[in-house]
Amino acid sequence: MSLGSSIYQLAFKRNSVYITGIITGAFIFEKVFDSSMDGLFAKLNEGKSFEDLKKARNLQ
Amino acid sequence: MIRDCSTKPKPEIHSFVPCCRFSGKKSQFTTMLAFRSTAPSLARVLQGSATSVGKVARTPLITSRILPDPSGHHDGHHDGHGAVPGVAYREEPTFLTARSLPRVASANQVFSTSMLPRGVRYAHTDIQVPDFSHYRREIAPTEAKGDPTSRLFSYFVVGATGVFTASIVKNIVVDFVMSMSASADVLALAKVEVDLSAIPEGKNVVVTWRGKPLFVRHRTEAEIAEANSVSLSELRDPQMDAERVQQPKWLVLLGVCTHLGCVPIASAGDFGGYFCPCHGSHYDVSGRIRRGPAPLNLEVPPYSFLEENKIIVG
Numbered sequence: 400m401s402l403g404s405s406i407y408q409l410a411f412k413r414n415s416v417y418i419t420g421i422i423t424g425a426f427i428f429e430k431v432f433d434s435s436m437d438g439l440f441a442k443l444n445e446g447k448s449f450e451d452l453k454k455a456r457n458l459q
Numbered sequence: 460m461i462r463d464c465s466t467k468p469k470p471e472i473h474s475f476v477p478c479c480r481f482s483g484k485k486s487q488f489t490t491m492l493a494f495r496s497t498a499p500s501l502a503r504v505l506q507g508s509a510t511s512v513g514k515v516a517r518t519p520l521i522t523s524r525i526l527p528d529p530s531g532h533h534d535g536h537h538d539g540h541g542a543v544p545g546v547a548y549r550e551e552p553t554f555l556t557a558r559s560l561p562r563v564a565s566a567n568q569v570f571s572t573s574m575l576p577r578g579v580r581y582a583h584t585d586i587q588v589p590d591f592s593h594y595r596r597e598i599a600p601t602e603a604k605g606d607p608t609s610r611l612f613s614y615f616v617v618g619a620t621g622v623f624t625a626s627i628v629k630n631i632v633v634d635f636v637m638s639m640s641a642s643a644d645v646l647a648l649a650k651v652e653v654d655l656s657a658i659p660e661g662k663n664v665v666v667t668w669r670g671k672p673l674f675v676r677h678r679t680e681a682e683i684a685e686a687n688s689v690s691l692s693e694l695r696d697p698q699m700d701a702e703r704v705q706q707p708k709w710l711v712l713l714g715v716c717t718h719l720g721c722v723p724i725a726s727a728g729d730f731g732g733y734f735c736p737c738h739g740s741h742y743d744v745s746g747r748i749r750r751g752p753a754p755l756n757l758e759v760p761p762y763s764f765l766e767e768n769k770i771i772v773g
Contacts, residue, residue, distance in 0.1 A: 411614040425625035
């Protein structure tokens with residue numbers, strides 16, 4: 400499986416690259432996770448937030 | 460007390476008495492064995508020899524047990540348990556070692572027929588290990604360095620765990636560090652500076668101060684004149700305009716309706732001032748209540764002029 404071995408050579412072989420990748424991945428993961436969870440929360444509570452109410456009643 | 464070899468008496472015992480250290484010579488062993496094999500029954504003898512006179516240190520090498528004479532002299536009322544007075548006995552070894560095996564084996568009448576000394580087998584070279592090749596894991600075919608692909612999976616799992624852990628640790632650290640930022644009581648007494656040069660005439664600027672909206676209005680001459688021209692008898696909450704402003708050009712008010720706390724809209728309402736949309740309170744250009752349910756004028760916060768064009772509120 401040369402894809403696996405190429406991933407290994409690229410990302411896992413040198414520890415400096417590995418750790419840098421992990422930290423970068425942590426930032427990316429946090430951003431993606433937070434935004435997706437906020438979106439999920441908004442979807443589950445559709446029409447209850449103040450922004451939704453403003454839109455619905457055309458206020459302010 | 461070990462028996463002295465030089466004064467060797469000859470008691471009538473049926474077993475061989477080793478009074479010297481074993482030098483490991485073969486002849487001694489075989490001689491001992493010959494004697495042991497001729498002893499009729501050692502059971503009674505062994506019972507009598509089991510106790511020791513006092514606490515003796517364990518020695519791994521010497522077997523110097525002296526067995527008393529069982530024939531006729533054994534009436535069970537010697538010192539201790541059939542022990543010959545004046546003779547020291549060593550305790551039976553409580554664990555089996557390579558060195559204690561001869562002693563224990565000799566007590567239990569293990570006889571060897573070979574000429575070699577008895578010993579404990581150290582290396583189990585005759586054990587046959589079954590063939591497990593049917594169950595062995597197939598090592599995947601590898602490249603030049605010879606490495607199975609499972610390390611990729613392992614490193615990936617470790618990396619993913621590292622990502623989650625790093626984000627969790629980052630959140631924890633940020634929480635702890637942010638706990639050292641300004642607390643609520645500090646923020647409650649905060650002051651705010653407003654730069655007045657950025658506000659054009661007639662315009663109302665809203666600034667956050669202690670969590671509430673603050674209105675700063677650059678009043679025109681017409682508005683000032685209008686504010687001054689109102690007679691106090693018309694007002695629900697009579698206040699002169701001069702009482703409410705330090706410099707007539709600048710009107711600084713707290714944007715909280717005195718009725719129930721909504722935020723009034725600037726430059727709205729029938730009196731050219733503020734209008735609260737919640738219950739329809741009209742304020743004039745000086746922030747005084749003119750119509751509507753509100754009881755009091757809009758509050759004037761404490762402020763002072765730092766320079767010509769800067770005020771500090773609070």
